[in-house]
Amino acid sequence: MPVQLMKMKKFLNSPENITDEVLEGLAGAYPDKIKIENGRIVVRANPKSKDKVAVITMGGSGHEPALSGFVGEGMLDASVAGDIFAAPNAVSVLAALKMFKDYAGILLVVLNHAGDVMSANMALKMAAREKINVKSILVADDISAGLDAPKSERRGLAGCIPLIKVAGAAAESGMGLDEVLAVAEKFNGRIATLAVAMSGCTHPQTGQPITELGDDEMEIGMGQHGEGGGGRGKILTADETSEIMFGALSKAVSLKEGESLFIIINGVGATTPMELAIVFRAAKKCAEKIGAKVVGGIVDEILTVQEMAGFQMILCVLDEQSARLIKARSNAPYWTCIGE
Numbered sequence: 242m243p244v245q246l247m248k249m250k251k252f253l254n255s256p257e258n259i260t261d262e263v264l265e266g267l268a269g270a271y272p273d274k275i276k277i278e279n280g281r282i283v284v285r286a287n288p289k290s291k292d293k294v295a296v297i298t299m300g301g302s303g304h305e306p307a308l309s310g311f312v313g314e315g316m317l318d319a320s321v322a323g324d325i326f327a328a329p330n331a332v333s334v335l336a337a338l339k340m341f342k343d344y345a346g347i348l349l350v351v352l353n354h355a356g357d358v359m360s361a362n363m364a365l366k367m368a369a370r371e372k373i374n375v376k377s378i379l380v381a382d383d384i385s386a387g388l389d390a391p392k393s394e395r396r397g398l399a400g401c402i403p404l405i406k407v408a409g410a411a412a413e414s415g416m417g418l419d420e421v422l423a424v425a426e427k428f429n430g431r432i433a434t435l436a437v438a439m440s441g442c443t444h445p446q447t448g449q450p451i452t453e454l455g456d457d458e459m460e461i462g463m464g465q466h467g468e469g470g471g472g473r474g475k476i477l478t479a480d481e482t483s484e485i486m487f488g489a490l491s492k493a494v495s496l497k498e499g500e501s502l503f504i505i506i507n508g509v510g511a512t513t514p515m516e517l518a519i520v521f522r523a524a525k526k527c528a529e530k531i532g533a534k535v536v537g538g539i540v541d542e543i544l545t546v547q548e549m550a551g552f553q554m555i556l557c558v559l560d561e562q563s564a565r566l567i568k569a570r571s572n573a574p575y576w577t578c579i580g581e
Contacts, residue, residue, distance in 0.1 A: 249448050251548075256446040260302045260324050267309060271574045275312050281322040281329065282337050283309040289318065294412040294421050295341035298350040298405060299334050300357055301327045303445060306575035307544035311402060313573030316409035318344075325446050328356030331363035338368045338375055346374045346418030348425065350405055352397025353381035376418060378425050380404055382434040382555070384493045385462030385472070396464055398434040399507045399544040399553045403567060406576065410569035424562065431558035433493035435486045438463035438551035439476065442510065445547060452549075461486065463551060479516065483523035483554070490556045491531065498532030501564055505538055505555040510545040512552055517541075520552060536564060541577050 253259060260281065268277050276286050289295075299321040300308045309320040321337045323329035334349075341347050351361040361377060368375050381392045382400030408425040416424065439459045441452030454460060454473070459482070461472030477485075496502065506521045508514070517540045525535045536559065544553070559567065568578065 249443050249445065251445060253445060259445055260322060263302055263305060264309065264322060267305075267574070274572060274574055275309070278340065279333075279336050281333065282340070283312050283320045283322060284340070285312055285314070285318055287314075289314070289413065291344050293344065293415060294346045294348060294418050295319070295344040296348045296350065296405065296409045296412050296421070297321070297337055297341065298352075298401070299323070299329050299337075299361065300352055301325060301329075303547060304544050306542070307399065307402060310575035311405055311573045313571055313576070315413045315569055315571030316405055316573040316576060323356075326444065328354065328360045331360045331367065334360055334364035335367045338364060338373050339371070342371070342373045346376070346421075348408055348412065348418065348421050349375055349377040350401060350408065350425075351377055351379050352401050353379055353392070353395060354397060357397070374418065376422050378404075378408075378422060378429060380429065382432050383464070384433050384435055384489060385464070388489070388493055398436060398464075398555075399505065400432045400434040400555050400557075402543050403503065403505060403555065403557050404428055404432060406571065407563050407566045409571065410566035413569070414566075424566070427560075428557070428563050431494050432555065433490045434553050434555045435461065435490055436463045436509065436551060436553040437461045437472075437482060437486065438509070438546075438549050440511065440548075440550040442547035442549040459551070463549070479519045480523045483520050484527060486554045487524050487527040487556075490554060491527070491533075494556050494558050496528075496531065496533055496556065496558060500533050501536045501559040502528050502533045503537050503557040503559055503564075503567060504528070504535055505543065505553075505557070506540050507544055507553040507555060508542040509549045509551050509553060510542070511548045511550040514540065517552060520554070524554060537568065537578070539577060543575065
């Protein structure tokens, strides 16, 4: 075993096989829910009717359970997996689009990272030449670039998961492509995410650290691959950290008194459920101070950054329709809110 893998203290085999072994293990654990097609396309074991819209996403591996863990009834029909921290190529994305060309349309969910956007745009152009009925939505929920930053400068973080849930439920209900896209775009406008890290992570294929923080430091605004966010400082308490993050997020979504809020505290790898629950408590209290109604939430790991310590706080403002869709039934392996 290479020395760098031993230093990482991870249960791995050959670095070049990580992605395929992850997908094989995921499919093996949930054979009644998902299966692997064409190498690295994760699809539902029991496809939905072709008279409904298919929802597909794409992205790098290494962030498990995202994104492939959210393939299933009421969520994704397919996830195209790239290598570790790397976007899948356009040919692979096109192959997934072709698999669903006979459906009532396809919604492609793209996270705002340069490689993902490039692959998606190339695949969409090729799909247009083949007359595949597909539309896309860009998720850029990270507000660390600033509240006034244009969407092009905002990264896609774990806010993609509740958006996939809402879009997937809309598609499952029988809405047409334009309707599903409209529902997703409306929801997309009222979600925001901010991440904080207490320690960095290593790349599982190289063993090299991506970001390093001092023992007494944390950084608000950390990216999905360990990119710095410019908010480095001394470690604060759960309440202090939550108040800073919630304050910025509530402004980003223009949260108003009386509105309904769904809060997700996403652990990014090495932070305990105990800590995440304490953070959720603090965020809920912040919401209640301004008169918002917290109608539900998730305290879990839905998108990780290897062994990074920290979390992502996600605020989703719900209207009557999105509240119903986010609570609708799903059997995706890692969606913990089963629904009705």
